[in-house]
Amino acid sequence: MNLIRMKYTRWFNISRDGISRNNPIMIAVLGICSALAITNRVENAIAMGLAVTFVIIASSLIVSAIRNFIPTKLRMVTYMVIIASFVIVVQLVLQGFFPDIARQLGPYVGLIITNCIVMGRNEAFAVKNPLKYTFVDGLTNGLGYMWVLVVISAVREVLAFGTLLNYRVMPETWENWIVMTIAPGGFFVLGLLIWIMRSATKNYEEMAI
């Protein structure tokens, strides 16, 4: 009984929006740069997903907490400074504790600042909603971003290196697909993933192209 009632709560709706119905990558097509550039290995995708989730939650919480004091005209700059501060935190943590991953992600950690999802959630949700809903929204959008990244990177890593999280899953005779390690592979996998997702949910785009 409780499960049925759950369907109509705000918590449930916000979560469903973030993870599937309005998934930031698949449906809204935001934050593509990092989604494609670093997804040739699953561990990078997980690190990036966690970093972005943290930045979305932290920056949305701050924006939500001070939403009544932000002047409307200066709100973009305010978001930028808040987001940049948290990205610096992420960068220092990665460099300090996970230097290997930090080296592989390179400048793409800094580019979380310009990841449209973060700014998008601040502008579309955090600035109008109280803290508790903002937290759920940030968390689910972060997770929605992360699962797509992990799926893309799993496909690419298996085809490109024959491994999954550095464990060998393909036979030794597997011929590595070089194209999957570089940019075109990312574009093709994401394009096909969007095709599958949209066909499965019958959620087609209006525009012809």
Place this chain on the structure above:
Amino acid sequence: MGNAIEIFIGSILDHNIALAYILGMCPLLAISTSIKNAKGMGLAVVFVVTLTGMINYPIYLLLQRTGTEWLNLLVFIITIAATVQFLEMFIDKFFPTLYNAFGIFLPLITVNCVVLGVSLFFVTRTYTFVETASFSLGSGIGWMLAIILLAGIREKMVTKSDIPKGLMGKGMAFIVLGILALAIVGFTGLASIN
């Protein structure tokens, strides 16, 4: 000087910032529905990227001198926002026709990762000032090339092709981008930019 020319050519073709490093995808997808708009956005990006790259370089040297280079993200993004804002007012005042051509695209550029990406790349690659300038200009032109190519293909595709329902819109744009990126891979080895 020879190195700067090599970086310039490399950053347009084989290290194209949009098709090889996958930066600036949001505006690339959103504005590439017509060649006219793509041209406006491309020009604005060339302008802003070159300018901010050249402004951020001395600022980074200053940060290095004072030992606070871990702050570079925050400082770069503020410089970029301020430059874009200033540029918008300047163009509006002195070149109204130019403002009409690409004025509406300028505010969007602050959150374009190409601009910040270029500034972060010159840090990791330890360029000199001349190299930074040619890399910034080359990256801007490379991005403009990518958006105009994509817009040209998409404009034709709207009327002339039969796309599966699920691939319509962004899905097909990614497939086209993948093919364009494959074409760029053909230039690999043309110029080294490190």
